[in-house]
Amino acid sequence: MSKQVPHPNAPAVNITDVTFVYPGSEQPVLNGASLTIGRGxxxxxxxxxxCGKSTLCKLFxxxxPHYYSGDFTGTVEICGLFAEKHTVSELSRMVGYxxxxFDNQLVRPTVLDEAVFAPLNYGLAEYREMGSxxxxxxxxxxxKDRYIWELSGGQKHLLALAGALSLEPDILVVDEPVSQLDPQHARQVYDVLRQLNRVHGxxxxxxEHHTEFIADYCEEVCLMEQGTVRWQRPVAEALNSLEDLERL
Incomplete structure (x- = not known):
């Protein structure tokens, strides 16, 4: 059977009625979650x-269900491919995380070593060009020739981002980009994300928890509550949904 390839017209993410319960827990951390995120x-x-935000993103x-064990039902499609039928290794070519x-993602001594680490591990001949x-x-x-320990927090975060980008994924997932950064470096990280989105598609x-970054950079917002996606709205409408935002 020929290997499946991502479908160019499929949504980036399409999750349907996913429920997930961690071992030893009676309460599902995801409870019938459904979500569609368009390309770009x-x-x-x-x-x-x-509420299940990070758990939801670990589906992507x-x-x-490949690494974290538990009771899993529902379907997850990434760029038109069923995630259950593809390994974490295969999916990481499409989804950078x-x-x-992020400090724990940095495993090599120098900046360039870190950037080429993923494509080198995949045995890709052009690993150095991809990292650069x-x-x-x-x-x-x-x-590129600096040691990791010489970098600021913002530079380390950008390097973790570069490591995820080195496999040239279509989708980037970033868990709380600004939580450990000062305001200047936080803006720098978001400016890079905007460039990746607008220029490179x-x-x-x-x-994210910080409304100023959501307002300035994001196009749409998904609100989660008790393991479900309560709504998905354009950013202006989302940030004016004051009753839900205050309650949660």
């Missing part, structure tokens, strides 16, 4: 602590 969108996922690169504790291109997209080319998905 800049989407914020918001909601109170424990196959960590659920920067975690909230990712550094260029994130504005880090001038730091990447689908950007952020888990």
């Amino acid at each position: 969108s800049f989407t914020a996922i918001i909601g109170g602590n424990g 690169n196959g960590l659920i 920067v975690y909230q504790d 291109r990712a550094l260029e997209l994130c504005g880090l080319t001038h730091l 990447k689908t950007i998905i952020v888990i």
Whole structure:
């Protein structure tokens, strides 16, 4: 059977009626969640602590159900491919992920080493060019020979982003981009995300709590409540949904 390839006209993410329960828990962390995110969108996922935001995003690169065990039902399609039928390794070529504790993603001694790490591990002959291109997209080319420990927090976050970009994914998921950064570096990270979205056509998905960044950079907002997607609205309408935002 020929290998499936991403469908160019399919949504970036299409989740239908997903329920997930972690082992030892009686309460589902996702409870009939459904969501469609179009290609090229800049989407914020918001909601109170424990509502399932990070768990939802772990569906996108196959960590659920392939890595995290638990009771899983529903369907997840990424660029038209069923995630259950593809490995985390295969999905990571389509979905780059920067975690909230991005420091833990940095595993090599120098900036360039880190940027080429993923394509090198895939055995791609052009790994050095791919890593260099990712550094260029994130504005880090001038730091390529620096050691990781020499970087500021904002530069480390951009390097984690470059590492995710090095495999040239269509989708980037960033978990709380500004939670550990000062305002200047926070803006710098979001400016890079906007450039990736507008100029390079990447689908950007952020888990975010800061309304000023949502207002300035995002196009649409998904509100989660108790493991379900309560609504998905354009950013202006979303930020004026005061009753829901105050309640949650």
